[in-house]
Amino acid sequence: MKRLAVRHFLVVVAVVILVSAGTLFYQIRMQYSQGTRDLKDILEMVEESYLPAVAAGVFFFDDQQLQLLAEGILLHPYVESVVILEHRPGENVPLITVGDDSAGNGELHTYPLVYRYEGVSREIGALHVTVSLDEIREQTLAQIRVATVANLLKILAFALIILLVEQRMVFRHLRAISAFMGSLDPEHPAERELVLKRGIGRNTGGSDELSEIAGALNIMVRRLEGVLNEKKVLLQELYHRTGNMMQSIRAILKLQSLRTEANETVETILRNVDNRILAMALVHQKLYQSENLSRVDMREYLQELAREVLRSYALPDRPVDLELNIEDARLLIDTAIPCGMVLSELLSNSLQHAFPRGRGGTLGIALHRTGDGQYELTVSDNGIGPGAEFEFPRDSSIGLQTVQTIVEKQLRGSLVLDQTRGVRWSIRFSDDIYQERVSNE
Amino acid sequence: MSGVLRRAAFQLPVVLTLIFLVPVLPLSHPSPGGTTGPFRAAVFTPTTEGNTYWPEVHRVMRAAAESLEMDIEFHEFDVGDRFEKVEEGVRILQTDPIPDAAIFSVAFGQAKPLMEVAEAQAIPYFLNGPLFPEEMEELGGAPRREYDRWIGYFHEDEEEKGHLLARELIAAARSANRTAPDGTVLVVGIGGDATWYGSRLRESGLRRAVSEDPAARLLQTVPTRWTPAEGREMTRRLLARYPEATVVWAASDQLALGAAEALRAAGMEPGVDAFTGGLDLSLVGLQAVREGRLTATVAATPLIWADILVCLRDHLAGNEGADRCEGIFLFPPVIATPSTAADYVRLAEQFDALDYTRATPVTDRLREMDRREIKP
Numbered sequence: 001m002k003r004l005a006v007r008h009f010l011v012v013v014a015v016v017i018l019v020s021a022g023t024l025f026y027q028i029r030m031q032y033s034q035g036t037r038d039l040k041d042i043l044e045m046v047e048e049s050y051l052p053a054v055a056a057g058v059f060f061f062d063d064q065q066l067q068l069l070a071e072g073i074l075l076h077p078y079v080e081s082v083v084i085l086e087h088r089p090g091e092n093v094p095l096i097t098v099g100d101d102s103a104g105n106g107e108l109h110t111y112p113l114v115y116r117y118e119g120v121s122r123e124i125g126a127l128h129v130t131v132s133l134d135e136i137r138e139q140t141l142a143q144i145r146v147a148t149v150a151n152l153l154k155i156l157a158f159a160l161i162i163l164l165v166e167q168r169m170v171f172r173h174l175r176a177i178s179a180f181m182g183s184l185d186p187e188h189p190a191e192r193e194l195v196l197k198r199g200i201g202r203n204t205g206g207s208d209e210l211s212e213i214a215g216a217l218n219i220m221v222r223r224l225e226g227v228l229n230e231k232k233v234l235l236q237e238l239y240h241r242t243g244n245m246m247q248s249i250r251a252i253l254k255l256q257s258l259r260t261e262a263n264e265t266v267e268t269i270l271r272n273v274d275n276r277i278l279a280m281a282l283v284h285q286k287l288y289q290s291e292n293l294s295r296v297d298m299r300e301y302l303q304e305l306a307r308e309v310l311r312s313y314a315l316p317d318r319p320v321d322l323e324l325n326i327e328d329a330r331l332l333i334d335t336a337i338p339c340g341m342v343l344s345e346l347l348s349n350s351l352q353h354a355f356p357r358g359r360g361g362t363l364g365i366a367l368h369r370t371g372d373g374q375y376e377l378t379v380s381d382n383g384i385g386p387g388a389e390f391e392f393p394r395d396s397s398i399g400l401q402t403v404q405t406i407v408e409k410q411l412r413g414s415l416v417l418d419q420t421r422g423v424r425w426s427i428r429f430s431d432d433i434y435q436e437r438v439s440n441e
Numbered sequence: 442m443s444g445v446l447r448r449a450a451f452q453l454p455v456v457l458t459l460i461f462l463v464p465v466l467p468l469s470h471p472s473p474g475g476t477t478g479p480f481r482a483a484v485f486t487p488t489t490e491g492n493t494y495w496p497e498v499h500r501v502m503r504a505a506a507e508s509l510e511m512d513i514e515f516h517e518f519d520v521g522d523r524f525e526k527v528e529e530g531v532r533i534l535q536t537d538p539i540p541d542a543a544i545f546s547v548a549f550g551q552a553k554p555l556m557e558v559a560e561a562q563a564i565p566y567f568l569n570g571p572l573f574p575e576e577m578e579e580l581g582g583a584p585r586r587e588y589d590r591w592i593g594y595f596h597e598d599e600e601e602k603g604h605l606l607a608r609e610l611i612a613a614a615r616s617a618n619r620t621a622p623d624g625t626v627l628v629v630g631i632g633g634d635a636t637w638y639g640s641r642l643r644e645s646g647l648r649r650a651v652s653e654d655p656a657a658r659l660l661q662t663v664p665t666r667w668t669p670a671e672g673r674e675m676t677r678r679l680l681a682r683y684p685e686a687t688v689v690w691a692a693s694d695q696l697a698l699g700a701a702e703a704l705r706a707a708g709m710e711p712g713v714d715a716f717t718g719g720l721d722l723s724l725v726g727l728q729a730v731r732e733g734r735l736t737a738t739v740a741a742t743p744l745i746w747a748d749i750l751v752c753l754r755d756h757l758a759g760n761e762g763a764d765r766c767e768g769i770f771l772f773p774p775v776i777a778t779p780s781t782a783a784d785y786v787r788l789a790e791q792f793d794a795l796d797y798t799r800a801t802p803v804t805d806r807l808r809e810m811d812r813r814e815i816k817p
Contacts, residue, residue: 060663061678088681117661124682 005163005171013159020151027147028140035078035136042076043109046129051111058086058095058125059115070098078135080106083128084113092126099130106130173198173210177217187291190225194218232293239288246281250274272348272399275309279340282308283333294436295330298339298367302326305340306365309347319360320351326367329375334434338410339377339427345403346379346425354383354422361422374413375431380424392417480757481512482750483540485530485555487548488517489667493695493723498743501792505747508797509754514540527554534558542566542753544746548637549573552580560590565756567749570596573638583769592756595749595770597741599639602720602774603646603692609737609776610688611650611657613716619687626654626688629679630662631672631700633692640664643692643720660686665696672699673706676717680707687715694719694726694738701734712736722777724789730782741772742788747797 050073057066070082081099085092113125173196180194194214257270282305286296303324310322331339347363355361364380386395393404403425407415413429484502486495499515506513516533518525531554534543539562545555546569553576559566568591572580577594581587584594607628614626621627630647633640644662651659660683665671676689676699689704691697697719701711709715712733719726722740729735752766777785 059661061675086682089684093681118659 009159009163012162013155016155024147032140039078039131046073047111054127055113055115058113066096070096074099078131080132081130086125106132190222235293236288239284243281243284243288246277250277271312275312275344275348276341278308279305279344280337283337283340295332296336298329298331299326302365305343309344313351317358318355321362323362323364331431332434335431338406341406342403345399349399350381354381374428377427382422385419385422479510479512480541482753483514483543485516486546491669493725494721497723498746501743502746502750504793505750505797511754527551530555531558534562541757556588560588565590565592567592568594571638593766593768598771598773599642600646602739603643604650605776606718606720606737606739607647607650607690610690610716610718611654613736614687621685624656626657627686628657628659628688628690629683629686630690631675631696632662632664634666635664640692647690667693669695669699672696673703676700676703689717691717691719694721694723697735698729727777727782727786730777730779737776737778739774739776741774745772751797
């Protein structure tokens with residue numbers, strides 16, 4: 001907004017300078033033209049009014065009168081010098097010289113002096129009048145200097161006043177509009193109304209452009225909030241229905257497993273599928289229950305998911321404890337679901353292989369931010385471990401391969417296995433590779 | 442009357458004056474009847490720097506006043522300040538001792554205020570001209586018409602003076618063969634103060650003389666304020682403009698003397714290479730004519746001022762025949778040339794010794810003068 005104000009200020013200054021310069025130039029041109037017209041009038045006046053008297057003065061040797069006449073001519077503007085000459089046989093003799101005739105840059109006008117005596121006109125001398133437009137030029141330059149300074153001051157004062165007035169009338173309101181737009185609550189944009197602090201009569205009955213903009217913005221924000229609310233409701237409904245559908249699938253899988261003869265392999269497969277559906281269903285449940293339709297509270301989600309997975313294995317003979325160390329984090333749905341799938345697979349893997357023959361132990365789940373802004377999800381157990389000959393990913397089962405694929409493809413993260421004491425999986429990933437489904441900013 | 446006849450006629454009284462008056466001792470004159478003490482006359486005349494005419498007029502009048510046992514006071518005012526003359530004149534006429542009579546020699550616009558004060562103070566007066574016709578008309582055209590105390594109006598025949606001098610100078614130049622290649626005598630004129638009507642009349646005389654002579658041409662005249670320096674400077678500049686001019690007509694002896702100096706400075710010998718003359722018949726002018734610097738000087742004799750004083754005395758005393766002085770008098774000029782200048786010098790030297798109580802030839806002529814010569 002400052003840039004706009006400055007730009008506007010400069011435009012006003014430039015336009016006013018241009019107009020002032022044009023006006024000044026016109027005035028100077030008129031003044032100079034007037035000066036040249038005055039000069040012409042003066043020369044005509046000298047010719048018509050002074051010449052007969054000067055001729056008579058020369059004819060009758062009236063030096064006193066000639067001196068007065070010459071000084072009279074010299075009093076006129078632009079006249080630099082006056083010389084009265086008498087014609088004598090073989091020469092022209094200067095009788096009177098007034099003014100400075102040595103400047104050399106004047107324009108010499110010569111008038112013959114003719115006197116009629118005894119019925120005969122005689123050319124008895126000449127009048128030399130040297131005129132110069134230097135005075136006009138000097139006056140013009142002086143006026144240009146004064147006018148330029150005065151105009152610049154006037155322009156600056158004028159532009160500053162314009163700027164201050166516009167600042168008060170326009171730019172501060174634009175800034176208020178900008179601040180209002182920047183401070184809108186994404187979830188409740190219509191929580192506040194844009195009110196411009198205008199002069200008396202502007203807030204109420206005024207209907208200028210700013211009032212129209214403010215009114216339009218308020219209407220737009222209210223409509224936006226309506227649309228947002230509608231979408232939120234629809235999304236919640238979608239999450240709800242998706243979650244319900246997944247629960248229905250799990251129920252179907254459960255019924256199918258009950259009708260199936262006891263077969264450990266099938267049970268394991270069904271349990272794994274169930275846990276994977278659980279991971280997805282839980283996310284949708286959390287989103288449905290949450291105010292935020294894009295992000296999932298990872299502490300609640302991972303804790304509930306881990307307990308459900310643990311319960312699905314129904315291990316009354318094997319005391320397995322669950323250790324959770326999860327930071328308060330809200331991750332995007334596109335990050336949370338892969339995390340849930342990975343956790344479900346790794347927990348299933350530990351429950352199936354880490355604690356054989358009634359052995360008890362502890363499952364550890366941790367999530368925290370790393371120094372470089374990433375997240376690290378750690379899933380561990382203090383079980384028997386995969387054995388010295390196990391090499392990841394060469395000896396990975398389908399479940400671990402699925403984990404690796406999810407980490408690398410969906411989370412675009414890394415997966416590290418530590419089997420010094422039991423098993424410890426460390427998954428590093430970032431939460432900024434996907435965008436929010438519903439903007440909360 | 443032709444100019445030649447006039448010259449002869451006017452030179453005669455001067456000669457008669459020399460013959461009849463100079464040997465006579467001053468006679469006592471009758472006291473003015475019913476008055477206590479001598480009459481006081483105030484004379485207002487102009488002056489200029491280095492003026493040579495008015496001092497001689499004053500000398501004659503002073504001599505006449507002494508002869509007539511009158512008190513006389515002169516008030517001179519510079520021609521450059523005509524307003525001072527009026528203001529000071531008014532003050533003098535209103536301040537005790539108020540003069541018994543006055544003579545005003547005035548320039549344009551000065552007569553009326555002085556005359557009005559004189560009328561208010563019951564002072565009889567003479568007016569010396571010439572005045573512009575318009576001004577004269579404003580004053581009633583003649584004495585006694587609108588101003589009761591106005592005894593008489595007198596002046597010299599200025600036009601004739603200018604005419605006589607011009608003819609004399611042109612003739613001298615032609616005699617000396619100082620003409621243009623085509624035989625034309627080229628004339629320049631140095632006039633007087635154009636605000637005095639007499640200056641214009643003198644120049645008119647010059648023009649008439651030139652127009653009467655087909656072989657003379659007036660190149661230019663210039664006005665001055667009477668000073669010799671102006672005569673010198675104007676002549677210098679005229680000669681620079683018209684180096685072929687050989688006649689410099691001057692409106693006064695002072696101007697003519699300045700012109701003679703300028704001629705010399707230009708390498709021309711006055712009276713030989715070029716010719717100049719004045720219009721005052723002043724002593725210095727006469728001397729210059731005798732010396733050949735001036736070709737002529739033309740004017741009426743200053744004795745006319747003595748005659749006016751005699752008239753004033755008769756008017757104040759109520760003498761028989763005093764009314765002969767009432768009216769308008771035009772005094773014709775005489776011309777002093779190298780051949781007659783000595784006579785006029787001798788006359789001028791006798792002014793102090795004349796007996797003005799007796800009728801002078803000039804005074805006698807007043808009675809006979811055809812007053813219609815002036816057409817108001």
